[in-house]
Amino acid sequence: MKSHTKVCVIGGGVVGCSVLYHLTKLGWSDVMLIERSELTSGSTWHAAGGFHTLNGDTNMAALQGYTIRLYKELEELTGMSCGLHHVGGVTLADTQERFDMLKAERAKHRYMGLHTEILGPEEIKKVAPITNIDGIIGGLYDPLDGHLDPSGTTHAYAKAARMAGAEIVLHNKVEETNQRPDGSWEIVTEKGMVIAEHLVNAGGLWAREVGAMAGVYLPLHPMEHQYIVTDDIPEIYERGNEHPHVMDPGGESYLRQEGRGLCIGFYEKSCEPWAVDGTPWGFGHELLPDNLDKITESVEFAYQRFPVLATAGVKSVIHGPFTFAPDGNPLVGPVPGLRNYWSACGVMAGFSQGGGVGLTLAQWMIEGEPERDVFAMDVSRFGKWITPGYTLPKVVENYQNRFSVSYPNEELPAARPCQTTPMYDIWDSMGAVFGQQFGLEVPNYFADDGEERYETPSFRRSNAFDATAREVKAVREAVGINEVQNFGKFMVTGADARDWLDRIMAGRIPKPGRLSLTPMLSPKGRLIGDFTISCLSDTEFQLTASYGSQAYHERWFRKHLDGEVSLANISDRRTGFQIAGPNAQAVLASVTRSDVSADTFKFLDVKRMVVGMADCIVQRVSYTGDLGYEIYTDAMSQRHLWHVLWDAGQKHGMRPFGMRAMMSLRLDKFFGSWLSEFSPDYTAAETGMERFISFKKNTDFIGRAAAEAEKAQGAARTLVAFEVDALDADVVAYEPIWINGSVEGFCTSGGYSHFAHKSIALGLIPTEMAKEGLEVEIEILGEMRPARLITTALFDADGARMRG
Numbered sequence: 001m002k003s004h005t006k007v008c009v010i011g012g013g014v015v016g017c018s019v020l021y022h023l024t025k026l027g028w029s030d031v032m033l034i035e036r037s038e039l040t041s042g043s044t045w046h047a048a049g050g051f052h053t054l055n056g057d058t059n060m061a062a063l064q065g066y067t068i069r070l071y072k073e074l075e076e077l078t079g080m081s082c083g084l085h086h087v088g089g090v091t092l093a094d095t096q097e098r099f100d101m102l103k104a105e106r107a108k109h110r111y112m113g114l115h116t117e118i119l120g121p122e123e124i125k126k127v128a129p130i131t132n133i134d135g136i137i138g139g140l141y142d143p144l145d146g147h148l149d150p151s152g153t154t155h156a157y158a159k160a161a162r163m164a165g166a167e168i169v170l171h172n173k174v175e176e177t178n179q180r181p182d183g184s185w186e187i188v189t190e191k192g193m194v195i196a197e198h199l200v201n202a203g204g205l206w207a208r209e210v211g212a213m214a215g216v217y218l219p220l221h222p223m224e225h226q227y228i229v230t231d232d233i234p235e236i237y238e239r240g241n242e243h244p245h246v247m248d249p250g251g252e253s254y255l256r257q258e259g260r261g262l263c264i265g266f267y268e269k270s271c272e273p274w275a276v277d278g279t280p281w282g283f284g285h286e287l288l289p290d291n292l293d294k295i296t297e298s299v300e301f302a303y304q305r306f307p308v309l310a311t312a313g314v315k316s317v318i319h320g321p322f323t324f325a326p327d328g329n330p331l332v333g334p335v336p337g338l339r340n341y342w343s344a345c346g347v348m349a350g351f352s353q354g355g356g357v358g359l360t361l362a363q364w365m366i367e368g369e370p371e372r373d374v375f376a377m378d379v380s381r382f383g384k385w386i387t388p389g390y391t392l393p394k395v396v397e398n399y400q401n402r403f404s405v406s407y408p409n410e411e412l413p414a415a416r417p418c419q420t421t422p423m424y425d426i427w428d429s430m431g432a433v434f435g436q437q438f439g440l441e442v443p444n445y446f447a448d449d450g451e452e453r454y455e456t457p458s459f460r461r462s463n464a465f466d467a468t469a470r471e472v473k474a475v476r477e478a479v480g481i482n483e484v485q486n487f488g489k490f491m492v493t494g495a496d497a498r499d500w501l502d503r504i505m506a507g508r509i510p511k512p513g514r515l516s517l518t519p520m521l522s523p524k525g526r527l528i529g530d531f532t533i534s535c536l537s538d539t540e541f542q543l544t545a546s547y548g549s550q551a552y553h554e555r556w557f558r559k560h561l562d563g564e565v566s567l568a569n570i571s572d573r574r575t576g577f578q579i580a581g582p583n584a585q586a587v588l589a590s591v592t593r594s595d596v597s598a599d600t601f602k603f604l605d606v607k608r609m610v611v612g613m614a615d616c617i618v619q620r621v622s623y624t625g626d627l628g629y630e631i632y633t634d635a636m637s638q639r640h641l642w643h644v645l646w647d648a649g650q651k652h653g654m655r656p657f658g659m660r661a662m663m664s665l666r667l668d669k670f671f672g673s674w675l676s677e678f679s680p681d682y683t684a685a686e687t688g689m690e691r692f693i694s695f696k697k698n699t700d701f702i703g704r705a706a707a708e709a710e711k712a713q714g715a716a717r718t719l720v721a722f723e724v725d726a727l728d729a730d731v732v733a734y735e736p737i738w739i740n741g742s743v744e745g746f747c748t749s750g751g752y753s754h755f756a757h758k759s760i761a762l763g764l765i766p767t768e769m770a771k772e773g774l775e776v777e778i779e780i781l782g783e784m785r786p787a788r789l790i791t792t793a794l795f796d797a798d799g800a801r802m803r804g
């Protein structure tokens, strides 16, 4: 075993071996993997080996597509068989909602190059003849679905890595990991010590224990999972070709051919977490005792859906554990707070996702950033607030919902409320219907007396529609108030603070008393932040951006911190309110002795002022696109500030408004939002953020060269707005945009403008087509809806109200 290496991967399951292979594929050969037993000794050996592309997150679906296409390449490279069965698969829909979901997925696949098809019941019967189609409305057929040999595939990854110079050490448990002062890692194993520049935790079932060796909590939990292999079934082995996979979400089952019989697995509601207090080190190549009781109902349902099962004998039952993160997506990337420590765990579908995880991590380590937005699986999407007490109920919920329809407006109930602000009870008493962001309870809207305090999950307009309309009206005609807790907030202070910000941010850094909006770019020119920077003094700046991405942003800031600069994440310490609407100025003027008249307190000004008794930072800006103020104060003063503003607001028609209204209001001005329009998938030039880049400033800010190159060349695609002739469903995201009969672009977000009474979509299309009045069609839930490109904002187009 070598004593020094560039990268040490801990864990030889399918994920660790894929990471090792991809590191070599992208050019690092001084890499090694340490496995405590044989390869595949965790979840990997007993997996059913199924793979598919379907995933609610578009980038995850793309990475699953990459994984599946990789297997052929791996076989050719190594001469080893992955035992591939590309038999295709159909996902059934037995409710309209499920069918809507499949049609929405099909629509997204159009521009992703995935050739899925919507089938009717009779077509399903032809493709998958053992299916009883009673009650089936339709299904989604994916020719890429299939299965493989889990062990063969893992060994193929390992062989390919070895061929490119990687070392694999078996039967060697890692017992300690200690960070050295230079940022490298001392890895203490049964066979001696290795010094590694980078450490990758691919410990699978033991990833929690491996993380704890470095003092880090990785939020994942193992669940028990069971599948049954049947004896031979004539209806199967007498067929000329292999039966395709059938996913029956209504019955919580997945089914495929195994030899001359079938194999069927279940995601049962009565599921069981495994090894709650830690995975035993002695666990390995054994299975859990059969537990058919917990799947009785699912099995009975399956007998009706696939009648051939009812008479088939059971050959074997495979019952084993595998891990999930709270939202079911992997935990990948640099672990916040540690140097050179990388996570590649929580992968619940190693054979659909393992290749994509390996590629992403290798790109991140070697090239500094992944090629696409991978926030859905970024380990930084969970903050310091996360504990095993949160993870466990969320993982159980995720397992139970594995096959449930997931709706764009859905708020899942487990582990809530977790994080709350001092306003929680007040909002609650006012009828708030809460959503959750990064663990925090945030009002989505306020129900009136007699209205249900629950938003019905739907792909179409929900029962929140009327309440949202009321709140929008209050903002546009009087004044609305909401909390600014759900912004990520940082203080940057010190003699070098301005210079540092100038380098980190692409935009202009404002003078004292002013604020600016600026994109933050990656070295490749991708959008990794859209910040508001408020200059409180030459050495003191407040930064605000997405609350949910605060750990992602903090990780980036700390990586680049230098000089006399100190950074504090004050997201939960500094809170407050936003007031917006034509009466906002009158409300503010009545509660402070500071002069807030339009001449002295202008648009994009920032000022310290006392509001009531509270010491506040007030800035004149509002994401509603209206005349508005963000009023920040210490969390201890928040309730006082609330009473002051609310009491003063009464005679001005003040109403609270939630996130649903906020997202409708921003559409009136075509404002983009973080992770929809602004994300690492896009550049500043594509999304209109280029106008906030300061090419004049004399600083080599991160991403400058890439942004300049794009400016010179011009962006190939452009973000535009459409007015959509929608029925009862608006654009959510990723719906294809058809122009003259072909898919030329896709939507990034959309919704209903309650102010203009119009359905609006934002989306990217080829720049040369982006002309006022362009007629397009947008495919919403499988229906083509006419839409027209518009360029004039629906509200306050000249900015007179916002700036006045």
Ligand SMILES: Cc1cc2nc3c(=O)[nH]c(=O)nc-3n(C[C@H](O)[C@H](O)[C@H](O)COP(=O)(O)OP(=O)(O)OC[C@H]3O[C@@H](n4cnc5c(N)ncnc54)[C@H](O)[C@@H]3O)c2cc1C
Pocket (backbone or CB within 6 Å): 010, 011, 012, 013, 014, 015, 016, 034, 035, 036, 037, 038, 039, 040, 041, 042, 043, 044, 045, 046, 047, 048, 049, 050, 051, 172, 173, 174, 175, 202, 203, 204, 205, 206, 207, 210, 225, 226, 227, 318, 319, 320, 321, 322, 344, 345, 346, 347, 348, 349, 350, 351, 352, 353
């Ligand atoms: C019954 C069942 C059916 C499944 N079916 C499918 C399916 O059809 N399709 C699909 O995609 N997925 C399926 N899965 C899930 C799949 O098995 C996992 O996604 C995958 O195996 C995860 O791989 P991994 O490499 O992350 O973890 P693991 O396979 O758990 O590998 C982790 C490795 O790390 C090693 N290790 C841990 N700690 C140390 C240490 N301290 N020192 C050295 N080595 C260490 C372990 O020995 C182990 O080999 C199934 C799972 C189960 C239980």
